[in-house]
Amino acid sequence: MTATRTSEPAIRVRGIEKSFKDLHVLRGVDFDVKAGSIFALLGSNGAGKTTVVRILSTLLKADAGTATVSGFDVAAKPNDVRESISLTGQFAAVDEVLTGRENLVLVAKLRHLKDPGAIADELLDRFSLTEAGGRKAGTYSGGMRRRLDISMSLIGNPPIIFLDEPTTGLDPQARIDVWQTVKKLAEGGTTVLLTTQYLDEAEQLADRIAILHKGTIIQNGTLAELKQLLPAAKVEYVEKQPSLEDVFLALVGETGETDAAAETETAGKELR
Template sequence: MIEAQGLRKTFTTRSRKGTQTVEAVRGVDLDVEKGEIFGVLGPNGAGKTTTIRMLSTLITPDAGTAVIAGHDLRKDPAAIRRELGYVSQAGGVEDTTSARAQIMMAARIHSVDDPKGATAGVLERFDLAEIADRPGRTLSGGQKRRVAIAIGLVHNPPLLFLDEPTTGLDPQNRANLWERIRQLREAGTSVLLSTHYLDEADVLCDRLMIVDHGLVVAEGTPAALKREVSGDVITLRVNELERAAETLKPHARETRVDEDVLRVYVDDGEHTLPALLRALEEQGLALTSIALDRSTLDDVFLAKTGRTLRDAGAAA
């Protein structure tokens, strides 16, 4: 559905302090297959939204090429717009107009043959029929997000862009929206989803890429990316962190000091842990706490960039 190579975008801002140039996207490649959820994971300011806005024809890339739903991004942007739905971070739900009216307007803009029937269909699909005639300002955050997605899907596009779709939602509404997104995939819709939520990317995405400072630092399935880092992570609080890291290196794939803890990446934590404890004891290193966990996408980000996704300014 999407084949993109070398996408770049630079913004120039002017203020009293002078002109500032920001390289928002510095050469992004991505491929999205038909009927999959592909995630773009990264901290705020990493270039996720800029990438999606380029692919959705809202802004023009400074460099790079892309073919989306069979159409060239530069040569035929109008054809691409007919093939996709786009839901921005803000959602785009108007306060004074009913959900039904907003969805029907979107259907007419996209020249849907039966706008009334298409509107009724997406209202039913997203459990919005009971609130369809209420103005947008009376809807909850979760309801507004569902209305926004219904607006993006009323013309039945094969490709849907979701930019930070669950930001600001409570856990129950997030889980509900996750299920709706899974149903889209099961119905054959390809979804490109940007997020800074680690659990969201892990649970939803068939494949994903991790971006930082406008560059792709890792790509693959969530499981494969975590296996690449290590099978397990042992987190230690111990005196003399640097000496402890050197002591445990022979027993680990990698050791990394992260602020006041030592992370030890190993293939099999349960069987490696006794050897680590013996090595620390032999060196007279005092241990205050220990935790054994499976690798997470935050560990992948840490391994690729030298800092955690949380430290980079994203929500956990």
């Protein structure tokens, strides 16, 4: 499969519309996603974010408009699109009975790749899951399970990955772990389309942010461009108090990985 050309958008959406009976979910959506970038589709619940992802991943047909992914039309060449992408839904799709490593090996075998064990070991190392690789996925913390889910999506090196609200239901530390994982994906050249309802998540991760509201994109730009839409802030001296996030991270440590590992190991013993 030919990699996405950097001279053209990895994803191009023009006039996409979708209705479910009398409910008009998408009313003409337009945006481009640059190859190797993180693009955030920001909107509240019910804005149509998941519908956009389902159309782009060929799981749903649009009523009108066009979309190309990796240069392939999603309606005319769905098989080529599927070979170019990976989709991670809102809930981690891991087999909790299998170990983390066994989950990865299984997916590699299903994709008919050579040396699935080596692929699994490389991904466990890449996502800091090597020590947990031999434990059942059902004993993992939420953040570890999500990282495993994303690593499974990367088997076969798809140039484009869709992450549909990847931090929904995660605790603050697990969210930060996932953010770091997403940043590493883009640094490695993967194009990421991220849907989220969290303002701070879009602010932390995205190169460009599109705000989806009532079925249309009402604004699309970089964080700096979006901030320019409001008047400049009045400068005043204010004594800054620590945020709840500052307090939380100070108490549990910057990564919390040791505590998470201990917690999941204890949970594993209780399950056995």
